[in-house]
Amino acid sequence: MSVLCYNDNGWVIDHQEIVRQWYKNCKITKSSLPSSSSLTSDTNSLKAKLNTDNMSKAENREMSNCERLTTALQLKNDLFAIKSPYMMDSQFIKLQKTLETDYIPSTTSRKRKKKVDKIDEDCSDYTVIKRLSDAHKSLISLAQDEVTIQINQLVHFNCILPTVTQILGEKYLLPVNCRFLLSDWSKLLQTDITNGNRFDLIVIDPPWKNKSVKRKKSYNTVWEDTLLDLPIYQLINNGGLVVIWVTNKPKLHSFIKETLLPSWKLKFCAEWHWLKVTTSGELICDINTTMKKPYETLIIAQYINNKDNCRPSLLNQQVIISIPCSLHSKKPPLLEIMKPFLVENPKCLELFARNLQPHWTSWGNEVLKHQHLDYYEAT
Template sequence: MSVVHQLSSGWLLDHLAFINNIDYQLCQHEPTSGNTVHISSPRCGSSNATSTSSIELSAKSMTSEPATKPGINERKRNEALLQKYTFRTELFHVTKPYVTMADCMEFQQGNKIEAQQDGSIKLEKQKHIKGKDSISAVRKKGKRVIPFNQGELDAMEYHTKIRGLILDGTTQLVQEGLKSGFLYSVSEKLDNGNKAITMGLDNCGLAELCDMAKQLSLVNENELDTVQLIEADISVPEQDVFSRITQNSSNFTKMIILMGEKYLLPPKSSFLLSDLSCMQPLLNYGKKYDVIVIDPPWPNKSVKRSKRYNYLSSWQIKQIPVPELAAPNCLVVTWVTNRQKHLQFVKDELYPYWSVETLTEWHWVKITRCGEFVFPLDSPHKKPYEGLVLGRIQGKTVLPLRNPEMKVLPIPDHKLIVSVPCTLHSHKPPLTEVLKDYIMPDAECLELFARNLQPGWTSWGNEVLKFQHIDYFITPEIRN
């Protein structure tokens, strides 16, 4: 379970536990015994195989040999074939805030900010120089008036409105986390700060592979299966993952090799690696989804400067075929940044364009392992929370409701999802367990612009396998 505590204000999540509860186990080697006929083992073979049937079938296959049961050493060798993978713990090692209140105070002391009645601020920047006698001399104060733009004024108004909800709800959940031992107090810190993690995986090139796919020869869709099933750990051609859904339909984890890189596929997961121009295989898949989670690549100045990823314009985001993918009464959840422009676009333009009725907003609050906000709550630069806009598909449809006799709870207002964030950029917390009370038990779920896979979900994006790369995992034990 990723939910550590649930209160009326929301949930305290353990993102790392959610990943590791997927139970990534792979078959690493063939049995070495010449007297044993290989039967697919759990986590590496047929979904119909179990650990019990595997042993029984192995014994039956030896009936023509002397009537002896497999020895203890042989059984241990077979069991040791199951290699367990866990996500790197250090990627959730956030023990102190990224920016502290002291940092904000230092900024404010060096820059005297005075609000004006006309919506502008007077900035008096203090400058220092060193004289020949090494004594600091104060220069004349430079004064300039900087007006707030409308977006900044809207952001301040919005923050004022939800500040109390964020503070009170997070405080309650953090207190529960401290009591249970999931979080620990500042005095119990094991080190002096966050560990710097350098994975060196930014050049996996999944987005570049999508661009490359456009240069490949066109495939006749009539001659291509809609889905390619992964039945064993294999190397897959690039064309296959671009042009059709890749599906691990078994109950066990699989590994694929793409462009020489290894990726782990959770059980019961499906994905399409493509960009917005190549979504037809997802439409051809034929599924209608009861839940669609969207994490659009929103444009902002930081992204434009760093060129971390390609962003989409508002017009391009509206072209995502959500109405064609959605089942009746589909729950649509869209991640938004703290820019009010994006929030208003989703509520006033995007959702009406898709025939989605806005229901409410939730908030993801990022904390350290000690329960502190990763940014000061009132930081003028970045806030320690992000938003989610929840809505439902409206309008007439020829498709019937899935399980119409079953009722789900109404979506509550302004719930908090509190968690220690992953240090990997844009690795969002899982929503599977927090949404379960508001969707059908057999709901079909889709994530758009995904960077990782989940059991029971279909995932799409041009970096959809990014966080499934085997280097994000370690092998702490061999099961035996």
């Protein structure tokens, strides 16, 4: 089970286990393997044949033209080995310099230490921090107790097994029955990614502008007003939910609730938080400082065109706890948690995606980034 435990405060989930289940039986050939891959270390698993006794004739025909080798893949364990709280970049550099060169900081000119601000109890963040701290304490305690493709074209990959394939000269792992569009922003607005259907769940993770990204120039960002052009109300089913990942900047929260949601004809439903912990359950950084936070916010809204068909109301102020993947901006999958509030077998869409999910439609200018075979290993 990927949901390890839950209570009235929220859930503790296993992000790595969710992805492991997606790729527990992958179609792969020796020619697909990178020479340095750990997959080559287990020749027995690579030579394991599919059990075709219970496969349909159609499925056998599907596999007849390829080598019937399967193996289980997972995101590398190192990506989830978050064993201690995060350090700021400057702290890490200083530590590395100390370890590698026996560097001793000079004491001749001492600078006054900059005081780290604490959250005032009258501040608007205080209620959130107290609630997340309480959720962290109760949920962690509970968990420990329970021990050939082209850019700008919409692609539908409907193979019966997850498959390693070559795209634009690189090897990627594709989940079953996924649809994706690798394109820039303008192509998204020009391409029909609905294929005549609407979606019951839309997850949006915009590359919000911030000082860190601007300084590092690590990826392209979008202005808030640009999101107003997204025709969300044309993509969402009646009663469907839209989940927006957002930074902890109050200005963005106000923009989403007061401007973006009304323009998309959506009704605000709930505000949840994703709380990040280490492998021992410790928060990845101090929750009380005004600097980097150990949590991110999810704003959830609903499209209501016919009140008779509305789904049950979402619980507000819920907390999702998990060990974060060390790949930048890789969010935990949400479908298992959202299922009680969705129709059966929901159609799902992710915008600004950096990875694919089975049975989902995904769009982004880096939509295959976290599907690269280099991030995976044999289980």
